[in-house]
Amino acid sequence: MTPEGFGDNFALFCLSRVLAGYGLLTAVLPQFVDRYQGHVAIQMLLLGLVFNVIGGASDSIWGLAAAAARNWFARSPQRLALVGATGGLAMIGLAVTVAAT
Template sequence: MPPTDRLLTFLLASFVLIVIPGPSVLFTIGRALSSGRRGGLLSVAGNATGVFVQVLAVAVGVGALVQRSTELYTAIKFVGAGYLIYLGVQAFRHRHALSTAIAAPAKGLARPRRMYVDAVLVGVANPKTIVFFTVALPQFTDRSAGHVPLQLMFLGAAFTAIALACDSVWAVAAGSAREWLARSPRRLAAIGGTGGVAIVGLGVTVAVSGRAN
């Protein structure tokens, strides 16, 4: 298990990243609006499954490499930090996307299995979490304690649990309050814009802090 201070910092960083509307949140909202709470929550479960697939891949692959190579860790960190900043700028530029999703007309219901599988694919392909896991996870581990892959899996499981809770709130809110959300386009745009700025800040933080032990 990572040191307590790093774990708390990681949990806070994870919460900030998760609550920022991104591909998974937009997908969940769209499904909740078209299929109700059930569709939204199925999408949340599928997305969490996909995210944990990313965790396993990082823990097995990147974890082993980082444990052996400080140089590789540094290179991955700066490349990923740059991409996080790019994602933040894009999120700010497209801050009205939530309003667009809310305003979209309802679609026909999909089968529960199809909704779940679609959400798994969205989770696996989510660039925000791919970069976060590849770049940020290693700096919250303690290389001197060994078992870096296991530490990465623990951190990834914690991230997934937070995502399940936060995304479920989005799903329930969207499934229950379509009309209320539709009357708040400026509020939704503010959420998206603030989220973009926060992602940029996270990218800068990753670039200037943290190093392998």
């Protein structure tokens, strides 16, 4: 991966986590905070940090797996043609399904 690509992906990751974080903080996290333990804000921040670390690790693993799969397919013109044909058949199948319903 090039440094420019890494920077773009990192920016996208940060922006998507910020948007998801607001929904998470307002909808999900309050039920995991124990106000009797004190430091509610710190509990919320820690839970938000854990969410972002897990999300970042998951996204990174999927990105690396996708890059490895793409490189494997790209090494063989036959495999690459098979992927293209499979994608085309999937699109045709989806179009027929949409037209039929």
